[in-house]
Amino acid sequence: LAGPPSPPGQDPHGWRVPVDCVRANELCAAEPSCSSRYRTLRQCLAGRDRNTMLANKECQTALEVLQESPLYDCRCKRGMKKELQCLQIYWSIHLGLTEGEEFYEASPYEPVTSRLSDIFRLASIFSGMDPAANSKSNHCLDAAKACNLNDNCKRLRSGYISTCSKEISATEHCSRRKCHKALRQFFDRVPSEYTYRLLFCSCKDQACAERRRQTIVPSCSYEDKEKPNCLDLRNTCRTDHLCRSRLADFHTNCQASFQSLTSCPGDNYQACLGSYAGLIAGFDVTPNYVDASTASITISPWCSCRGSGNLEEECEKFLRDFTENPCLRNAIQAFGNGTDVNLSP
């Protein structure tokens, strides 16, 4: 896959075609100086007192050499083969250098260059099958029908639904871990024209909105006995490479911005919806619609800011990126309405 087209104003000679981290690691391993420096740097970063270690001469040389290697700018693709391995390589370098205490972390994934309109084009192919495109139609129901007419979508959807609704015992409602895994498979392996229709369908009545809320089987994948603190949840997420990457990706692509018309970075709705779906695919920070309201869309992970102590401001900022995020809300509404931003060529 070629790199994304350079945005206007991009400096030409600073540009390097991105290599994925698995490939970059292979390239580095083939080169004795690179591989030994990489080993050294990993040891420098693994140390407890990172700052002193990094002040070490050997560590600094390793860092300088590696800045020129493909490992430094490497990224991962969502749903790629060996995604986890790729992310491990990415964080082995970046975790140490970016401190890991930043509010927002940069996404280890390649930027999304496709637009919502690409999905609409594909969607229109099977929208012909819908019996009624009139105002009475339930878009969420249509999305479920469309999924059932596709073997792959149907198989993986019924897969996660049966996994997530299987009662284990009187005390254990379902296996959350297995449910998350099945959801991840659904969102990673089914094309987004199916998954987005299920997740972001627009609704005019409560039954439709309830169906939309139920898409990810929230009783198993989302709700829990107690609501943890959001910062605690973020912390748990950050101990897991995959969850950390998906969260960073969400922050990169859905962070509300004043500089664009749509409030989304680069006016790219598709990128935001993709990151949102990537976050749903399991994990503790799985977001969902909080109710079946049709008037307003409110999204939140299963957490609250109770008990934040002095970090309440930070906690609320984290939570607001879900509950009061104009970029995410606009993106979901735009998908529901079938409208994308008109970009001047």
Place this chain on the structure above:
Amino acid sequence: AAFGLYFPRKEYSENVYIDQPAGTPLLRIHALRDSHGEVAHFHLCQNLIVSRARSHENNWFQIREKTGLLYLSQSLDREDFNMLSVGNWMSLSKVMLYVFLSSHPFQEKECDSATRTTVFLSLINATAPACSSLTARQLCFTEMDLSFHIKENKPPGTFHQLQLPSVHNLCQNLSISYKLLAAEGMPFRYNENTTGVSVTQRLDREERERYELIAKCTVREGFREMQVEVPFLVNVLDEDDSPPFLPNGTDAADAVVEFNRKEGTVLATLTVYDADTTPIYPLESSRKKYTGTIITDDPWISETFRVEHIFDEIHFSPNGSQVRGTQHEYKLVLNKSISVTEHRSFQLDVLVNDTEFHGPERSVMLHFNVSILPVSIQFPNMTYQFTVNRNAERFAQIGKICIENCMKFRGVNITYKLLSPNASCYPVSILQGREDKYGSLYVNDSSVLRRPECKEIQYTIQATDRQSRKHTKTLLTLVLEGTLLKKEEDCPDSCAVSKHHAECEECGGLGVLTGRCQWRRGSGKGITTNYSTCTPSIKTCPDGICDVIESRDPAVCPQDCTSGNIIGGHGKGTGNLGIKSGHGICYCFPRQNCYCEKDDIKEQLCDDVCKTVI
């Protein structure tokens, strides 16, 4: 930990343009003091974090050590810009700087002080814009929210400057003035000459923890006047300055151990309040800060009890505004199961300690009045008598054996046993589930029931407490009654196989009480827990529980116990066992599939034509 000097905000941001001259002021950083007389020194880490992990030596930015003014020490030309943008994907690139703070002048290369704030500089790939092209919002405020935190109980001081140094430097012809709109009596002051905002007195979070003000900016350019208003928020940070206290003065609770003697049982709970907040994240450190210790010299007490501490945020309103506090709950919990013979009472004291509070009243004592009562293992006065139909089949459930209060017991293991009678008539046995508090009496050998010489059989039942070996006995009389029915031929082993009402009641099967299966007529509405089915006994099957007798043989009650496929509309039971709900009639072939379906074929009624004999 001593706080020392601190930054009133975590992040600052500003734009930097190509070819801005050296000396251009960028932004002003403030520090607040922990104690009077402290002097702030600002220091910049000589390392720029360029987007992602890349870092670069800082050749362009400096900070004034005394005033906290960040400025360009060297102009950033296009080449520098290109170098800093390497590896950046967006057209907008950001660099990050750490500013450190100390109460003494900085030594060389100090780059790891704990007190630091982050400055984000957006490098704009263009020369500085003309003032006329900037909107009022851009002239007045940066994109970042005006949100600050001030620690309670600290000396007053200036914590922000509204005027943007970069804009002031760039647009000297414009008149930009600010105002801070605050309700009467708020502890903040705006200084028009410096545009500085200061806090005028020590704040108390337990009085008020959030101040919402409005910063208003007016831009005048000739006759044109533009105004912008943005929220200006101040959060008061908490420190441990309140002692624990008891709601309504309650410091004692009764804890009675009687039937429930199981490890993990919560005996009593006492509550302690604190006006300070307690973060639930990270949980363990907060638990350590607020301790609850059992005060005792008795090793038996310390082994047998433990105290569990949970806490939750509560709100109270000291003067109209809502303030967060903490409710601590101390639960007295059994650390191990207590023997039925144990009998004592005593007072158990728990010392609660707010370890970070530095006053004299940092602890409170809680008192639990513990009474451990013995429980007797005995059968109710009467002896048991059951009648059993001679046609009952193997696994028919006759009744339950239970010592006094047996259903209330937890953590007491009672085993029920039948002591064999001398006689040769021995048709029944007792079975007990793993956690079951009672014994189930069932038919084990149905051929004995058919023997005419067996009429009234007497057994002795013994119940034993596993831990104390205490036991008790009672008599059980079985009366066999009823006349033997002729066995239908071609009947299946299991009632569940029958699909229709008529064939169900014609046959017997494993577990039947009177020789015939019973038909349960369902509601017939959709997929329901009340589906139609054929069962050995409506009382026990299907009841949603695969009990210890039903699980002995899959033919007894597959409706509760099947783990095989269920074909047709249905819902599975707990642990994937049995049919919780079904559509229409559910029937099963034991060890094979179950089926739930609507019975569409109506039984042929004989109408007038059919009655006519030609």
